[in-house]
Every structure is written in structure tokens, then in C-alpha cells.
Amino acid sequence: MSKAKRQIKLGAFLMETGHHIAAWRHPDTHLAGGLDFSHYAQLAQIAERSKFDAVFFADSVGISDTNLASLSRTARADHFEPLTLLAALSVVTKNIGLIATVSTTFNEPFNVARKFASLDHLSGGRSGWNLVTSSSETEALNFGFEQHPAHAVRYERAREFHDVVTGLWDSWEDDSFIRDRESGIYFDPDKLHTLNHRGKHFKVRGPLNVARSPQGWPVVVQAGASDAGRELAAQTAEVIFVAHQTLDEAKVFYQDVKGRLVKYGRQPDDLKIMPGIFPVIGRTHDEARAKFNALQDLIHPDVGLALLSKMTGGVDLSKYAVDGPLPDLPETNGGKSRQQLLFDLARRENLSIRDLYLRIAGARGHQQVVGTPESIADQLQQWFEEEGADGFNIMSPWLPGGLTEFAELVVPELQRRGLFRTGYEGTTLRENLGLPRPGNRHAQAVRQRAAG
Template sequence: MTNRPQLKLGAFLMSPGHHVAAWRHSSATADLGSNFRAYADIARKAEAAKFDLLFLDDNLAVKDTSPETGSRSARAAFFEPITLLAGLAAVTERIGLTATVSTTFNDPYTLARKFASLDVLSDGRAAWNLVTSNTEVEARNYSTAPHLLHAKRYERAEEFIDLVIKLWNSFEDDAFVHDKEGGIFYDPGKLHAANHSGTHFSVAGPLNVGRSLQGQPVIVQAGSSEPGKELAARTAEVVFTAQNTLAEAQAFYSDLKGRMAKYGREPDELKVMPGIFPVIGRSRAEALEKFEELQELIHPAVGIRLLSDMIGGFDLSAYPLDGPVPELPETNGGKSRQHLLFDIARRDNLTINQLAKRIAGARGHWQVVGTAEDIADQLEDRFLNNGADGFNIMPPTLPQGLDDFITLVVPELRRRGLFRTEYEGRTLRENLGLGAARRTAATRVQGLQAAE
């Protein structure tokens, strides 16, 4: 048995793969967004490989309805993530189930109830990836015009998560005594109403769902802006992020974990798991051939539209595509990804067209094309040098891209003693090394208040 530290792995299941042209590839399940059986097969494979968690993204709109580009995109129809994960909970036993749900267009009580139910249903395997919605098209689906400003979205998110945590702590772990003879269903002394009255929400509580085997769902966060990092340092237990170099990863890792002490938290209470888009071959030539095959499937207008959306919603098709990425103002959209893409373009002197092709697969995340050994080398280097605690794997296509990682890279990581052969426990918290969330409502709320 190895004494080496063990990295964590998530399977980021974007339908039908992360490459913008994935659905056109012969190996992809083009209808994955409406094919539960295919998702179930993928989930069982990830669990058999001992992945820590499945990760589902989400957005609250069909972002592109134009005839030229929208009709060529596979991101027009896909499952609501909590609903899908409830189904996958029934066909898996150990793997974590992470759903992305926005604080901008949801209600804290409803969200707390759904995730608590998923957590109980799955025997303690649920996780909530907290995001703030960042597009006007989403706002228009929720009678919101104009969209909340970035600062206001995070202000709302701060109060939202505190309230959700209060609601998850409505009942203590041993509150439900089910005393048939005495006629006591739960101990009233172990029930805690939220009684929350804040800027954005007023909720009495308590939540009408009991606690799970792991206490409460794991809190995941994906924003890397300044407000996002501060929120993560205070509340998150897993952070999904995007850095392209070891130096950038180390700087983010050190910055984020360095913020935790002022909230009374230890660095190991949070796992940093950056995304990686791996294209894997049995030789480097084969890996490159696989990547180029995907790149050839990109419709030029679709590539430019993806970049336009990710860089802040500016229509880059109005600029010379073989010219430099223009100087653009900061938007009300996602700030960290806009800055990241600008940095890539400036660092590598890329044209608009070149940047669009560069991000067509990884969308600004870390991209590695090579053999299993190449991939493992890169993961090991970043993991052992304080750049990550684990990784969220972003398969280029599904199911083949994940199959390649499981078949080729996982054995190599195990050969190096870097990844488990069996799960450590039954709950997601146990497997991530976070421990059970067993604090009472009063203790948890006191901790939040002390950090304010």
C-alpha cells in the first residue's frame, strides 16, 4: 500500500463531450442530453474506476437560437442536473453526484430541499456547485431585465449560501428518534428554525428534510473572480477552476487557501480541482491525430460564436478574424473567464480565429494532448507541486473520451501510487477526505457569524 498522497478525480460530463464539435464525432453519443441509459452507463464506468464524483454543469437558457450557429450546437437540449443525478443515484452506490445550480435564479428553500433530498436519496453523495448566472439570455427567462450586476449577484450568493446552510442544519443528526411507544417522532430540542431576515431573503424554516449520512451536501464553487475566491475561501469545500500553467495554478492555489484562515478554516478543508481537457493516444502522434480530427469538425461560425459568448458576449464576427483580439471593456458577464481568454490571446499573440480554435475544446481550461504517460506526468507535477488537490476530467467526447482516460491514464496513476484502487468510505465527504458535516445548526451559524 502506497504512502503517497492520493489525488481526487471528478468526471465532468458535459453532453456529448467538451469539444464544441463533439456531437459530430463518430465516437460521440450525439443525443446524450436526452439519453438516460447512456448517462447511466457512463456513471457506472466512472464509479468502477473509483472516481470521486460526477460533475454536471448547467445553464438556464438555449443560449444560441440563430439559424447559422445555434442549429449547429449540441447545447440546445440537456437534462436538468438534479433530476438527472436523482436517476443516477439509483444505478450507482459510491460515486459523488455534483449538480450546478445558480443562486441568481433560484430560491434558497427550494434549492436546500432538493439537494438535501438528493443527499438522503443517495446515502450521502450529493454536492452543490454554486454559481451565479452571468448571461442576459438567462435573465430573460426569469422575468429579470436588466440582469443583476456582477457585484449584486455575489452579494445575493453570499446571503443565499448562508441561508441554505442554516436550512440544512434544521435538524440535528440524531433528532429523529421514532419512539413508537412514547409517541415521539423527533426530539423538539433538536429542531432549529432558520428565522432568517436579510437583504434578499426572509425565510422562517425549518427545512422539511432530515440530515443524510454525510450531514449535508458538499459545497462546490466554480468562480475565480475576486468575489468568487472570497466566497470560496469562506464556504466552499471543493473549487473547480481553470489555469493553464503550473505557475498560474500554484498562484491560485496559494491565494485561495491563504484566504481561509480569516474564516477559521484549515487549508485541507477545501480541495482545489482544476479542469483538464485530455486528448489521449497510445502514441503522441495518435493523440495529435485525434485532436486534429475534432478540430476539423468545427464549423467556423460556431467557433467564433463560442468565443464571443465566453469573452463577454461581444460579437467578434464583426472584427477581422485574422486580426488580433480587440481591446474590449469588462462586461457584466463572467469576469474570470474573460480575463483568462484575454491573457491567453496576449501571451501567445493569437488572432481571433486562432483563439477560437484554441478554446473550442477546453474553453480556456488546461488542455493536454499526448500519451497516458504524458497526461499522468502533467497531473503528477501539478498535484505534487501545490497546484491542485485533484482534477475535474473534461472528456473531449462522451463516452469515448472518458473511456480513454479510464483505460489508459487511471492505471498509470495507480502505478505511480497517486490514485485509489478502492473507495475510502460510502459518502462523498469520506472519499474526498473532508470528514462528515456533523456540526449542529447553532455551531455552524456561530461559525458563519464569527467570519462576518
């Protein structure tokens, strides 16, 4: 197998007791796993043994408690703050990437730049930042807002936020530190750079009080799939986590986003597109289907309706007939791309409200694959080879069992086909993903001056 052969990238998207909304009721889940470090340590180590590129954590800075009857039937209301958790996981892992979601709407860029740089130093170059603008009113109300900031304003702020953070990451040149005891010079003052950013949303002087980190910049990940989201990703992201239902949809998205890169001077390989996959694995198709149905049977109708309401932008669907069609919904300020995805799905397959909530209860709009290790590998291979994906973010239905099955049954099948690594290529997340290490803008300026 040639080293240059393109291979699948894999993320382990971890979530409490699993991605299926009723996973906590599954007899084999770690019932109180949401706030148990040993649960996550075990999961990260399973993924690392199988050579996953990264573990990934979503995040929300608030609880949507408007429907307590439904919420109290889920394990979704409390969990670790992801960066805190990943710092701890850095100690019990060696190679796997550590990607945390942090919102640009409810944080200050100096704090975010510093925390990811710290995690990158802690982990020897394995940190990644999933940059989100957050999509729920619930979160905004925890941060002094009377309502959620508008979509366009959030994206404008996010772009400037990214500029500030990456600027701060370049505060120190890579070779700033001399540490010569004899002369008493600890660092070269010419290699420390003050940012002096003054923009529409931020005034940040800098410099950052953390040295440039092993990866130069921690890997930047995004998940927004709206037009504004795609454009921001084409300009700034190195990985996109995205939800697709069909290969055709995935190919259109892939081509669209990769096509946007050129105007920012980037190569198609500089951005990895990784759709979410919700795998239910059986020795036979019937066994897989039975496993899936057993999970679906655990969903209380209140929970299904509330999930659907949340994912369609906060509209209350309880007043509509559960076995009737999805009504037309008003324009909302929530995440547009996911709303559109669900409407397209329901119209395409003529789904009732109940059908739809059962459909999204596991994968939340991502692709469900229910089958044997071979059939699942077939599908991943097809999506990968036909350029619908560079890799996949694996959303195990229940944990740890669902991840263990993927690691023991599907990963070896992908390896046999030469589609997935059998050993890590490098020591940093960037090296394993095949992403270039960004040069420091100031070091480049110096080189250009010297050459000019």
C-alpha cells in the same frame, strides 16, 4: 503506501456528447445522448468503476439563441436539468459523488436546500452543490429580469443564499428521530430548530422539511475565480473547479485561495482545488495529435466565432478579421475571470481570433493535454505535487469514448504511481474527498452550554 499520503481527486465533468464543441459529429459519440438517460448511466458507471470521486454537471437556465446559425450546429441547446438527472443516476451507482450546478440568482434557498438534502438521502450521502451566480443575460430574461443582475449584487446574494441553505440543513439535529411506537413519540421536538433568517435578500423562517442528511451538509462546490468568487470560495466552498492554462498560474491561484482560508478559521485541506483538464489520449504523441486535429476539423467557423463571442462576455466578434488579433473589449457584466483568462492567453501567445477559437473549442479555457497516458500522468503528477492542484475535473473531448480511454489508460497509470485510489475510502462524497463532516450548530451550542 501509507494511508495518509495525499492523493489526487478526480471528477468526471460530463456534458452531452462531450466537451469538444464539435464532439457530436465524432463518429463514436452517442448522437442523441443529451436527453438519453442510458447514456449518462453508462458514463457514471464508467467513472465509478475507475473510482472517480464524483460526476459533475454544469448548467445554464436558458438558451442563448441570438446566433441561431451557430447554435443549430451544436448539441448544446438542450439537456437534462442536472438535479433531476442526478436523482436518477443515484439509483444506478453506489459510491460515486453526484454534483449538480444550481444558480443562486434564479432560485429560492428553501427549494435548493431541500433538493440537495433529498438527493443526499437518496444517494446515501453522495450529493454536492456547485453554487454559481450565473453569468448570462439570456438566463436572467427567463426569470423576470430586464437585464442580468450586476456581478457584485449576485455575489452578495450568493453569500446570503449559502447562509440560508446551510442554516436550513441544520434544522434537524442528527439524532432527532426517536420513532418509538410504544410512546408515540416520532421525534424529539427540542432537536428541531427554526432558522428565522431575515437578511437583505431573503426572509426564510424554516425549518427544513427534510431530516439532516447523511453528509450533514451536501458538499459545496464553486467555480468562480474572480476576486469576489475566490473570497466566497474561501469562506464557503469545499471544492473549487477552476480553469488554468499554465502551472504557474495554477500555483498562484492555489496559494492565493488556500491563503484566504485562515481568516475564516479553516485549514488548507478543507478546500480541494480541481482545475479542469481536457485530455486527448493516444498510444503515441502523434496519434493523440491526429485525434485532436480530427476533432478540430469538425468545427464550423460560425460555431468557433460564436463560442469565442460567448466566452468573452457576449461581444460580437464577427465584424473583426478572423485571422487578425483579438480587439480590446469593453467591460461587461459577464463572468470576469474567464474573459480575463482568454485575453491573457491570446496576448501571451500572440493568437489570432481563429487561433483562439480553435484553442478553446475543446476545453473552453481549461488546460488541453494531448499525449500518451504516461505524459498525461506526468503532467497531472507535476501539477499535483507542485501544489497547483488537489485533483482534476476531467473534461472528455467526446463521450463515451474519451472517458473510457481516460479510465482504461490514464487512471491505471496514476494508480501504479500511488497517486490515485484503487478503492473508495468511504461511502460518502465527503469521506472520499477527505472533507470533515460539519457538526450541527445547534448540537454544538448544546455541548458548549453543558461544558460552560
